[in-house]
Amino acid sequence: MKNFIARVIKKRTTHDRFVYLKLSLLKPAQIEFKAGQYISFELSGEEKRSYSIASAPTNMSYIELAVDLTPGGVGSSFISSLTVGQEISFEGVLGEVTIERGQNDQQLLFVGSGVGISPLKSMLEDLLITRLDQRPITLIWGLQLGEDLGWADDFQKIAQERQNFELITGADREIVDNITKLARFDETWGAYVCGKPEMVAYTEKQLVNQGISRDSIYYDRY
């Protein structure tokens, strides 16, 4: 694992709860990672907190993060206190739930809620914009009020440009309803799921009931 020094070049807070950060790499000047991976901040008392990289791996000079401040512990306080121009350090990169896990699946489903959209955004940009992946790809995204972090428009644009990408948004509860109603996911699909532990558990159950193999469900829980 490597140490990185970066500068906060953008910070936007919405609904006093969600923080979008853009960090520009200083030392080293670039970061190599796989879509789906995360970084870790060492905070006071040697506590560590992890945050998924939301930007695509082609952008090696900066990373984007999306943080929910609701837990209110040392991680939330640290993110909340950051100011534009500040230099910060982090460790990275970590994580096994990368886009390579689903490389043998014929179709891909992404299910995200809250800031769980973060690693999915990186993976989808990598697949649909960089790799021009031709497989059918569906994103089911549970948007709560203000949680779109400005990314809903980006996904709409990709959906308009890429025939093989379907975007389904709704409230958190509707995510699960959509999966059940659509009822068209079978053993040919792989699924990436990211969100709160209870959402991930419930979604996994629905997907297994529909025929997706448990081995083809890749998830991160925060």
Ligand SMILES: Cc1cc2nc3c(=O)[nH]c(=O)nc-3n(C[C@H](O)[C@H](O)[C@H](O)COP(=O)(O)OP(=O)(O)OC[C@H]3O[C@@H](n4cnc5c(N)ncnc54)[C@H](O)[C@@H]3O)c2cc1C
């Ligand atoms: C691999 C990985 C990637 C992650 N990526 C992200 C990310 O991209 N964005 C992000 O925001 N977080 C992410 N997290 C979670 C993050 O690392 C911290 O756990 C989170 O920010 C809370 O840290 P804290 O110090 O503020 O709160 P803590 O001190 O850890 O928790 C404070 C209190 O809040 C409770 N709590 C914890 N989580 C929640 C919650 N979701 N809602 C309500 N209460 C809660 C805890 O039980 C505790 O009582 C990730 C975690 C992992 C393991």
